[in-house]
Amino acid sequence: MKIPIVRNVLEESDALARRNHERFAEHGIYAVNMMSSPGAGKTTLLIKTITELKSRGFRCGVIEGDITSTIDSERLMPLAIPVVQANTSPFGGDCHVGSHLVASALEMLPLTDLDFLFIENIGNLVCPAEFYLGEHLKVVVLSTPEGEDKPLKYPLMFRECRLCLVSKIDLLPHLDVNMMTLRNHIEQVNGELPILMVSAKTGTGVTTWVDWLENARRTEPALNLELSSDS
Numbered sequence: 225m226k227i228p229i230v231r232n233v234l235e236e237s238d239a240l241a242r243r244n245h246e247r248f249a250e251h252g253i254y255a256v257n258m259m260s261s262p263g264a265g266k267t268t269l270l271i272k273t274i275t276e277l278k279s280r281g282f283r284c285g286v287i288e289g290d291i292t293s294t295i296d297s298e299r300l301m302p303l304a305i306p307v308v309q310a311n312t313s314p315f316g317g318d319c320h321v322g323s324h325l326v327a328s329a330l331e332m333l334p335l336t337d338l339d340f341l342f343i344e345n346i347g348n349l350v351c352p353a354e355f356y357l358g359e360h361l362k363v364v365v366l367s368t369p370e371g372e373d374k375p376l377k378y379p380l381m382f383r384e385c386r387l388c389l390v391s392k393i394d395l396l397p398h399l400d401v402n403m404m405t406l407r408n409h410i411e412q413v414n415g416e417l418p419i420l421m422v423s424a425k426t427g428t429g430v431t432t433w434v435d436w437l438e439n440a441r442r443t444e445p446a447l448n449l450e451l452s453s454d455s
Contacts, residue, residue, distance in 0.1 A: 237355060241323040244330065244358025245446070251335040252449050254441035255343065257357055259381065260365035261374070262347030265391045267296045268424040269365060270342055274303055276434045282339040287329045289321035289346045296344065308332050312346065320351035323358060340441070349378040353385070360444050361437075367392045368399055372406040375413045382413045386440075387420065389433060394423040 248255045260266050274284045285306040288297040292313045300307050308329040312318040321343060333341070343359060345352040353362075364385040366374060369392060375382045382388065388410060396403070410417055420436065422429035441447070 237323050240327055241356045241358040244323060244326050245360075246358075247330055247335065248341070248358060248360070249446050251338065252447050253335060253338050253341050254361070254444060254447060255341045255357075255359040256361045256363060256437070257343045257345060257352070257359040258363050258365060259345045259349070259352045259385070260347060260367070260391075261349045261370060264347070264365045264367040264370065265424055266344055266347075266365050267299055269389070269391055269422060269430075270344060271300065271303065272424045272427065272430045273434060273437070274300075274305060274340075274342070276430055277340060277437075278303070278305075280434070280438070282438075283337055284340045284342065285333050285338045287321070287326060287333075287341065287343045289325070289344055291317045291319070291346060306333050306338070318351070319346055319348045320355055321345050321357065322355060326357045340437075349374060349381050353378075353381040353383075360446065361386055361440060363387045363389060365389045365391050366406075368395050368401050372402060372409055375406075375409040379413045382410060382417060385414075385417065387418050387436065390419060390421050392423060392425070393421045393428060394426050 258266050258270065277284055286300055287308050287310050288300065289310045290296060292311055294309050297307050297309045310321055310325040310329055326343060343357060362385040364381050366388060368390065407419060410419060420429055420433050422433055
């Protein structure tokens with residue numbers, strides 16, 4: 225009896241994710257699911273990313289996922305954008321943001337006033353990769369202090385994502401990390417996964433990443449961009 229129960233739960237989650245996707249498309253919102261291990265620098269990079277997008281005239285919002293606390297949401301407040309905190313502690317402390325949390329958050333966001341919606345998932349290289357939330361883009365942020373082995377240890381994350389951002393490259397002079405080995409390990413898992421090098425601290429690579437992101441939104445066939453501010 226356990227297998228049908230698990231299947232039904234996953235089917236319900238996917239059905240809700242598809243409804244989320246339809247809402248994004250209806251409003252011309254490009255949804256980005258950002259995932260990483262804890263401490264990879266997602267929030268700092270998100271601040272730099274949104275700052276650059278705002279300078280280009282794009283309107284952004286964030287669903288901030290965590291088991292508990294509002295620490296990262298508070299860090300985003302100076303950006304003056306809509307932010308909804310999605311904590312999983314009331315649901316048993318799930319290690320990932322679920323499609324039900326995204327659906328609830330959408331009720332609290334001004335969807336008609338957004339071009340990009342970022343879902344900052346809970347720090348974890350396992351669970352978040354397994355769930356579709358309705359997003360257009362899955363991005364994995366891999367920080368240089370984590371070393372070269374993570375793609376081999378957590379292959380699903382690197383197979384499911386459409387882009388890998390290698391973050392904290394400003395620390396490379398201080399680390400015993402071989403970037404060629406890291407690239408080889410990523411390619412072993414997913415040879416088609418684009419890799420961009422970024423540093424939120426110095427700003428290196430942020431413009432390239434935002435260019436990539438803007439192009440991904442522009443070429444996304446599922447979006448109704450007639451409703452967006454840049455059409």
